[in-house]
Amino acid sequence: MAVTISLVAIFGLILYFLLxxxxxxxxxxxxxxxxxxxxxxxxxxxxxxxxxxxxLNAIPNL
Structure with a gap:
């Protein structure tokens, strides 16, 4: 759930700046x-x- 909210916030910010x-x-x-x-x-x-x-699970292992 926390990941979903974070992704929504990130995509919302990207959309805001594109607009x-x-x-x-x-x-x-x-x-x-x-x-x-x-x-x-x-x-x-x-x-x-x-x-x-x-x-998202693979990122910490990089």
């Missing part, structure tokens, strides 16, 4: 957020969560 630098339009940001929301409710959510967990 402030005009590298990303509000329409594109809305589309990306919607895509992520709907992707989380599909069968792809489990493999994505497993991949994220594996990468």
């Amino acid at each position: 402030r630098s005009h590298s990303l339009t509000p329409g594109s940001a809305f589309t990306a957020a919607g895509f992520g929301f709907f992707l989380a409710s599909t069968g792809a959510a489990t493999p994505i969560n497993q991949l994220t967990t594996a990468v």
Whole structure:
């Protein structure tokens, strides 16, 4: 749970700075957020969560 909240905060900050630098339009940001929301409710959510967990567990071992 803590990892999920951290990743949401990081991606939220990246999105915020992209919007402030005009590298990303509000329409594109809305589309990306919607895509992520709907992707989380599909069968792809489990493999994505497993991949994220594996990468985060591997970082301390580098």
